[in-house]
Amino acid sequence: MSEVKDIFKPDNKTINQIFRDSDAFYHMPIYQRPYSWDKERVEQLWFDIVEAFKNNQEDSTLDSNYFLGSIVVVKNAKGFEVVDGQQRLTTLTILFCTLRDMGLDIAPKYKALIDACIKDAIEDKERLVLTTHLNNQANFEETVLNGVNLSASKKELENNRFLQNALFFKDVIHQSLKTDSEYFINDINAFVEYFFNNVTLIRIVCFDEGFAIKLFSVLNDRGLDLTPADIIKAYLLQHLDETKRESFIEVWKRIENTASLSGESVQSIFNLYLYFLKAENPRKSLQDELKEQFKGKNAQQIILDVEKYAKVVLEINSNTKDKDISLLRYVNHSIYWKTILASAIHTNYNDFDGLKLLLRKYYYQSWIAGGTLNRIKQTSFNIIRKVKNNEPLENIKSVVKENLDKYQFYTDFLKNENIYWMNWHKPLLLAVEYFQQDDREYIPITRDLHTEHILPKEWNREDLNWKDSFTIEDSSKYLNSLGNLTLLSGVKNIQASNRNFSGKREVYNGKGIDGKTSFEITKAILEDNTEWTIEKIQDRSNWMEGKIKTLFAI
Structure with a gap:
């Protein structure tokens, strides 16, 4: 019998291992697109990691590892050719360089760790080489790898995504070092330790470039057969005896139909419902969070309440004549304003029209002034809680103003x-x-x-x-x-x-x-x-x- 040849090998590795293993040198093939991550993606990466770190500090059973995704590489004489993962590896390298150059109070051993992830001291070569476009490597080396110009001018930032993102990282790092920040890091060295040794990537090493590209396509084009909604359905069904399961399935079918009519998936309905129940940022997966929320409760009552909530979402989504809702539809991160309005209807909030008008003003002021997800997220959860408690609109207005007052006023833009x-x-x-x-x-x-x-x-x-x-x-x-x-x-x-x-x-x-x-x-x-x-x-x-x-x- 012929021996089966290995064509790929997946390994779950920490950031430390990804960048500091003896063979950890990465270069980009010429067919890769240019680096394109923007402010939103950079901020999301940073705050997600910070949030996982803080969760782990508060409860060591939470986020003991934070999974950052997978990269697909081909092993060759130079190290690894990156088929999938260029954006993440480049962004992480920009983060290393920013941490290196900000003058933070980082212990010598962690400074050495950061330096080693950027450049190998023994072989004296960069860990990451961009070869996709002629000017990319020069920009990357001159403005990031060799030292980040943290006070770069507007002209220097033009058409240099690497340097732009380094300065975005500088801003969010400074934000996380402020004691009044919801993402406050009280120990920068503990964070660096967590970041390098608890944040992981799956590195899939392929031994044939053609297979690597095919694997990349499979990973990006196909999903799991079971969705989080399917898992929740099974979880609730197992808590019902056979006589009640048939009626549960009928309600579930109605929810699917309502979701379809409203242009939502069943999963998005459950996401909105979770935000309504929890009124704070979820720390776990959708199915795990909902299992926790549903634990010990009547499955029939739960599914009927979800159906009621789905009908409210349909009411909002099908309203084409309300100008406030029409304008909110254009806003990014619709899960927040939609949860707030659906929660208001669901709980019979006593000033729905006033709330709707306030949301229109708040989200547009934030948007025009350059606000991203992390600017509006916590304020949105605060509003959901106040709506559920049927607090006066003036209380909600105070929360909104407090958030807006932290930033440059929208009319300046x-x-x-x-x-x-x-x-x-x-x-x-x-x-x-x-x-x-x-x-x-x-x-x-x-x-x-x-x-x-x-x-x-x-x-x-x-x-x-x-x-x-x-x-x-x-x-x-x-x-x-x-x-x-x-x-x-x-x-x-x-x-x-x-x-x-x-x-x-x-x-x-x-x-x-x-x-x-x-x-x-x-x-x-x-x-x-x-x-x-x-x-x-x-x-x-x-x-x-x-x-x-x-x-x-x-």
Whole structure:
């Protein structure tokens, strides 16, 4: 019988082992995409690890190991070629360099550990080499590996994701060292010890590149047969005798149907329900958290309450005429505002309309001011608790203001010259649009909904007359600013894209096309202006800012 050849070998390894084993040298093949992790991913990684560390400090049975995922590599003469895991390995290396260069009070043995994870002292070579693009390795070495410029200028940060993320790490590390932070680290050395020796990755070493790529596809395209919802279903069923299981299954089927009608999965319904029950950040998996919540309770009563909650979620998701809910739909991390509103209906909160209005203002102020998940998370849980206790809206408003007061005020961001590139710019235009008429229904953000530059992107074409009113410096300042942006449908946007203002007015008015634009903020441009100048952009900016302040002031 022929011997079975090993084609891959998975090992669960700590961060220490991943980066300090004798063969721990990683390089990227040329087919890898450029490094792309952003602020949100960096913050999520940091705060998740900090949260696991704090859980473990409080209770040694919790998060004794924190699993960071898997990487797929191919063994070769250089060390390992990374097929899957480039983003995580690069981000971890950026974190090492930031910890090294921040001047923190880290013990010598841990400083040596950090240094060894960045560069091997014996072989005098980097642990991680990026070979995906010619300029990547130079940027990575000069601005991160060889020393992080922690006071880099705006210009130095441009187009350098490595350095940007190093500074994001610097900010969250500083935040975690403040005693009033919910993510306060009281012992940086204990944290470093936990990070390197309790945080783990599964390194899957393949001995054939073709198989490694195939394995990468399998790991990313296929999931487990059992979902957390399936596990919860089985857990509740085992606590019922056979006479009651049939009625339980019928209720479960109704929940599945309700979830489908509301555009949710059964698992997302249970996620919302867990947030409602717990009103704090879950520490364990969905199924483990729910098992804990359901322990010792009547399974039939539980499933009927989940069904009631699912119907509330359907009520929220199918409401296309409520402007507050319409605007909240555009906000990232919908699990928070949706849990709050569903919990309010579920518990008959006595000022639902006031709560809904406050949430619209809070989440948009946070979003516009650059807020990410970690900025809103704890405040959202605090609101859920107060809603469950039916506390007065003023108490909730105080919690919201306390959170907002910690950060730069959102109106400062409205004067940004590059609002077009902010992910909230289109929802903000829609917010103003909704309140220009009484019966405006929900407007989904689809490929057919376009942001129109009134002064067009190609304003300086020879066949256009914009050069009579604008210079290159003017266009740089005003092209992507709030006052120069409006909304159009896809067809009209294409028609209007690069015209003189008189031609744009014809398109907005529907001349020879498909009728006048339906967007009131665009009609106002048509009706109020016969020319488009710097002064007109400034006037419209002031008008838009005034409307926005009215909509979101608390």
